[in-house]
Amino acid sequence: MDADRASLSARGLRALTYGVPLAFLGLFFLYPLAAILARGLRSDGGVASPLDVLTDPLTREVVWFTAWQAVASTVLTIAVSLPAAYVLGRYSFPGRGLVRALVVVPFVLPTVVVALAFLAILPDGIERGWAPILVAHAFFNVAVVVRVVGTFWAGLDPRVNEAAATLGAGPWRRLREVTLPLLAPSLAAAAAVVFLFSFTSFGVVLILGGPGYTTLEAEIYNQAVRIFDLRAAALLSLVQLACVAVTVWITLRLEARLAVAGHLRSERDTLRRPRTRREKAVVVASLGGLAAFLGLPLAVLVERSLAVGGGHSLEAYRALARPTSAFLATPWEAVLNSVLYASMAAVIAVVVGGLAAFAVAAPRRPRFLDGLLMLPLGASAVMLGFGFVIAFDEPPIDFRASRWIVPVVQALVAIPFVVRIVAPTLRTIDEHQREAAALLGASPVRVRREVDLPIVGRALAVGAGFAFAISLGEFGATVFLARPDNPTLPVAIFRFLGRPGELNVGQAYALAVVLMGVTVVSVYLVERMRGPGRGWI
């Protein structure tokens, strides 16, 4: 055994798993964000002193509303999603893969479209205010909990639970003392992501909240774009960044405290068919409830895409095939653009996020990288978008108008998901397995490949699917990036929605339905690509 070579490759591995994610984050997140914040703080805006913004009672009100609605949204999302996560984590049944792909649909839909669908179904009187905001946030984020927790659940060894049952523990006690503690790290991870998404929510809050409801992100947008007080916007985004940093720190502490080492097992060993009538009823009820919750707004979208020409027809879909004055291409080409961009973003996210997951999951390592990688989820998308515009405006990297700018920004948001999905799985790999492999003469790289990779293959596939979906759905910051002539699906939807006339509205909804279809098919296919012996996607 060549000890030098082993230590060299160990160092190389560490450099790679830390260096690539850090470089990516530094160049494409910290640098543009710092550039725009510095520009904002230096500019003489309308405010006299920074303290005026920070001590303004209005700011306090906004921060308070932003925080409590995010906490409430997170609690509601978890409550709505856990039954389905349980069913997907314990049982195998026909169409399971399809269900996993279907829950992602709400997550990728443009907020405007979903908010309009909510307005159409909520009864008069409660269609605006804080309640619909929370319900819409739960609708969007179900996928995060179902998939992050469900995937982790499927890796838990059911024999632990069976042993507890043999020892006489009832179902509630088993849930409280066995299952929940084992699930806790993944629950914390999912909750953090849902919290950050709700915390920075903006379109949903403006449309469903009605005038008077505003989040920090909406206020940052208002200051930067409507009033053009960059300084106030920069100060507010610092407040937001501080809140996000605290959230991330708490999450990491929680995860570290909660993590329990145990063998994660392949789904083949953990999932089983529902056998008793009761088990079948649980599966049907859990999935049925979720289907009703997610299905109703989606059904409205489908209905509106067909409501053309007095009754119902496929005219809006037929119109999609024709070139339209709204863009220089047929709307179908937007589908192709979206898939292309999302694929590039998913590749970047899986490479960078996968490497980072190895770094953050290694034992006895500080978690700062993990925390840093989560920041883009909670940083102001508005400011980041403008940051990109001013940071990369000169050679050697003037890529403001390059095709790469959109997938890079999308990957920024997708990377933490890949890390969140892969790292908890990696952490549960028993160190003894690695040590045994090393004792048998395997180099550190080989240990990763032979021990870790097969186990995380599944998680990486899930991460890739999610990264793809996130990128299909765009991300706030990309709105501000100038893009070459070809619009993506969400952009095409916005353009149609912004024009009066039946066929425009019909085509907007028809494209939203197409986006739903593309999401289901592609997420399903990405997850199929994993298979025994292939490991990596």
Added chain:
Amino acid sequence: MTRCRHALGLAVALAVVLVAAACGGGGDKPTEVVLVTHDSFAVSDGVKRAFETESGLRLRILASGDASEMLTTALLTAGNPQGDVLFGVDDNLLSRALEGDLFEPYESPALADVDARYVLDQEHRVTPIDHGEVCLNYDKSWFAQRGVPPPSSLEDLSRPAYEGLLVVENPATSTPGLAFLLATVAHFGERGWREYWRALRENDVLVVDGWEDAYTTRFSGASGSRGTRPIVVSYASSPPAEVYYRHPPPDEAPTAVLESSCFRQVELAGILRGARSEDGARKLIDFMLSKRFQEDIPLSMFVFPVNREAVLPPVFERYAVAPETPLELPAEQIEANREDWIDEWTRIVLR
């Protein structure tokens, strides 16, 4: 080890691609002209190609966000712009754009065919391209069925007969919403507009965030809408759009415009200071004023051409209203008061 090399190789390849993509456009003589604009910009394929053939330049269109978002980006990149020509600044945003010193003056010879009232900057830093009017639209059948006469003036809306019928956009978050607030300022004067909005509030005006919400879900006259409000703030070109985009097209427009409520917005283009292709930028501005482009404007962007030689398409001739004397406010007055008016409006209507 090979895995590790693969990953490293990928990372290096990614870096190379990014840098290569970044360094791509370093040629000497510009072969393209770049139009920076907002997401509502549209042009027919044939018209775009006509420009490219005539000028020998490729026309690249960079669209991002709405007009305010586009302007914010342009202000942040002033002097080192993302393209050569900026299109989409309107009267509301003009002062801000001029203060930011975004443009190089250029007086296009094609302005000869444009009415002087559209020329908002005498130094020609910006050139008018189109105009659109923000107007109250109403649902014709709603009023016909109930035997109520449709509103004939802004004052009508504060009368009991029109209680609970109007939906408007929040001027703090929406461009047409702001235009309608300005319309009331122009019509009722600096003092009267506050009283008017107090009365509208008494009369149960509904305020929503944006045009999409107001028009497609709250307004009863839009196709497919389950809305219950028969009066909405929209555009003078919305009735022809309701005809043009309905399948099959009806004989009569389902909606109509209250002419005396219309507020004019002129959309302008300017050559960005620091443009790489200044000559191409001039050609593009000339082209945007040409009959060919101007006649494409109505059905592409649903606004009106400024070139008086341009012939309107039949659906516009028949269903669109272009008010002769729309409400207007000087750009300087808007710029000086915009934030205060919005704040005051918020206090009066929402608090």
